[in-house]
Amino acid sequence: MSVLQETASQKAIDLENKYGAHNYHPLPVVLNKGEGVFVWDVEGKKYYDFLSAYSAVNQGHCHPKIVAAVKKQSETLALTSRAFYNDMLGPYEKFVCEFFKFDKLLPMNTGAEAVETALKLCRKWAYEKKGLGENEAEIIVCENNFHGRTTTIISFSNDPVARKNFGPYTDGFIKIEYDNIDALEKVLSSNKNVAGFLVEPIQGEAGVYVPSEGYLNKAKALCEKYNVLFIADEVQTGIARTGRLLATCGDCSCENKGCEGTPDVKPDILILGKAMSGGAYPVSGVLADNHIMDVIKPGNHGSTFGGNPVAAAVATAALEVVRDEKLAENADRLGKLFRSEINKYIETSELVSLVRGRGLLNAIVINDSEDSDTAWNICMRLRDNGLLAKPTHGNIIRFAPPLVMTEAQLLDCVSIITKTLTEFS
Numbered sequence: 001m002s003v004l005q006e007t008a009s010q011k012a013i014d015l016e017n018k019y020g021a022h023n024y025h026p027l028p029v030v031l032n033k034g035e036g037v038f039v040w041d042v043e044g045k046k047y048y049d050f051l052s053a054y055s056a057v058n059q060g061h062c063h064p065k066i067v068a069a070v071k072k073q074s075e076t077l078a079l080t081s082r083a084f085y086n087d088m089l090g091p092y093e094k095f096v097c098e099f100f101k102f103d104k105l106l107p108m109n110t111g112a113e114a115v116e117t118a119l120k121l122c123r124k125w126a127y128e129k130k131g132l133g134e135n136e137a138e139i140i141v142c143e144n145n146f147h148g149r150t151t152t153i154i155s156f157s158n159d160p161v162a163r164k165n166f167g168p169y170t171d172g173f174i175k176i177e178y179d180n181i182d183a184l185e186k187v188l189s190s191n192k193n194v195a196g197f198l199v200e201p202i203q204g205e206a207g208v209y210v211p212s213e214g215y216l217n218k219a220k221a222l223c224e225k226y227n228v229l230f231i232a233d234e235v236q237t238g239i240a241r242t243g244r245l246l247a248t249c250g251d252c253s254c255e256n257k258g259c260e261g262t263p264d265v266k267p268d269i270l271i272l273g274k275a276m277s278g279g280a281y282p283v284s285g286v287l288a289d290n291h292i293m294d295v296i297k298p299g300n301h302g303s304t305f306g307g308n309p310v311a312a313a314v315a316t317a318a319l320e321v322v323r324d325e326k327l328a329e330n331a332d333r334l335g336k337l338f339r340s341e342i343n344k345y346i347e348t349s350e351l352v353s354l355v356r357g358r359g360l361l362n363a364i365v366i367n368d369s370e371d372s373d374t375a376w377n378i379c380m381r382l383r384d385n386g387l388l389a390k391p392t393h394g395n396i397i398r399f400a401p402p403l404v405m406t407e408a409q410l411l412d413c414v415s416i417i418t419k420t421l422t423e424f425s
Contacts, residue, residue: 008042027390029383034061037402037409039388048413050382050389050401055204055236055361057279059321060404066278069317073310081304092312099319100246100270102287106296107307111235111273112148114284117301118198118269119152121286122229123172124295126195130227137195139231140187142178146205147198147233178203179211181218188226196229196269201247204236207396208363210356216248216265223268229292232267235284236361239275240322240403243332243359246270268292278318283311327403331359334410338362338399341414351425360405363398370394378424387416 012030029047033040037060039049052058059066073088080086093105106121108114119139126137141147141156154162155169163169174191176183178199188194201216203209223230237247248265269292273284282305305311322328339362342355353367368374375391382389391397401413 012042027379027383027388029388036060036062037405046386047383048387048401048409048416050387050399050413052400052402053279054274055239055241055400056274056277058239058241058275058327058403059278059318059325060402061279063278063280063318063321063404065321066280066314066317069313070280070310073313077309079305079308079310082302082307086309086312088309088312089307092307092316095316096285096319097287099323100272100287101266102270103289104287104293106286106288106293106301107311108273108284108286108303109282109305109311110148111271111284112150112153113303113306114235114271114273114286115147115153115198115233116150117286118231118233118271119196120301121269121288121292121296122196122198122231124300125229125292128295129291130195132193132195136193138172138174138191138193139195140174140176140184140197140228142199142203143175144178144203144206144209145198145200146203147200147235178206178209179215181215181222184219185222188222188228194226194228196231197223198231198233200233201237202242202358202361204361204398205392207365207393208357208361208398210358220265220267229268230265231269231271232265233271235271235273238270238272239319240328240331241275241359241361241400243328243335245322245328247358275322276318277311277314278321280318281311281314283315283318285315322403325404328359330405331403334405334407335359335362337407338410338414341411342417345418345421349421349425351421357399360403361398361400363392363396366395366397368395374424378420381420381423382416385416385420387413387420 009030013028030042031039032042037048039047096105097103106117108117122139123137126132127134143158147153149162152170154166156173156175157163174187176187197219220230232248234246248267270287277283335358339355346352351367353365355362355364357363366375371394375395375397379389379391379397389397389399
């Protein structure tokens with residue numbers, strides 16, 4: 001790389017460091033182009049994207065159908081607010097509800113907004129339908145969760161980096177161990193004020209922790225027994241990422257009968273975001289059936305941009321791509337291949353202790369302490385070798401490529417990953 005090229009990347013990094021808040025620690029690569037499974041930096045170097053903007057770009061970068069939807073609707077009508085009707089929102093809501101088999105959609109913009117919406121909806125249902133006393137509702141959450149970084153959400157996080165010096169925190173949450181059905185039943189059987197159970201079907205940010213077989217099914221059954229809402233945060237795991245349309249549901253809209261994972265579970269409240277728009281526009285949403293969603297009345301909740309015409313057009317196109325290109329089926333098949341190939345490497349090395357995941361949401365655990373920099377250094381070397389990924393929780397590297405990846409591309413990536421790991425062995 002020439003001095004001039006080095007200056008181009010460094011200038012961009014320096015501008016961010018000088019004028020932007022330091023709330024992220026990016027891998028030092030400056031990107032300016034994306035297409036399908038690939039991204040390019042400002043010097044023109046090509047990389048496999050193995051993060052997919054934290055699973056927002058499941059449909060691949062700059063998918064032509066999604067880009068066309070952005071352009072067409074942006075040139076027609078971009079925003080009305082919800083003060084008026086627009087001709088895109090109703091058809092979009094109908095499409096999404098039929099796609100995911102719910103009665104109603106409450107459209108929002110970001111994943112954290114959608115989580116906040118679900119919490120409000122659950123509490124209001126508890127007071128007006130379950131009959132809890134005002135301000136007494138409690139919601140069960142799991143340790144090591146990641147649902148966003150708003151004030152309410154960090155109140156039930158146990159990540160000290162997200163929490164420290166942001167208090168006072170919001171009350172009304174009970175934390176239990178993830179994948180522990182006995183802990184859930186203990187709280188439900190002893191606390192009459194529980195309104196809901198908020199859970200990630202797979203804990204992505206925590207290191208791609210997959211629960212034991214049947215955990216979600218049993219949790220939903222307990223929620224039904226105690227008249228508690230089962231709230232699934234599928235912002236990261238939804239939209240075909242795990243080899244199913246939803247990680248909580250076996251209906252992956254691709255007639256893929258070989259999907260691996262938990263038995264079918266329909267959440268009472270479903271939270272979606274990220275890949276709902278294929279990464280082209282901020283789109284999220286909360287879905288529920290009428291007996292839950294009907295507690296929301298005018299003035300209870302809203303968003304100026306939520307459900308805007310561009311969002312409606314983009315999300316419809318993005319979901320059509322998932323359906324028409326059978327991305328859930330592809331994620332299931334390639335995910336099994338990825339874990340099989342990585343396990344072959346693990347048999348010959350002591351550097352990686354295990355690979356886990358479902359579909360194309362996977363992680364490897366580096367055989368080192370959480371406070372070591374080994375995983376970060378591996379990701380830096382992966383970058384040098386043409387593949388972009390990032391560590392989470394110190395010694396874990398998450399791998400989540402766009403779901404449009406081909407088998408040949410996946411095997412090429414496996415070769416890059418194992419070659420890079422071998423350099424550290």
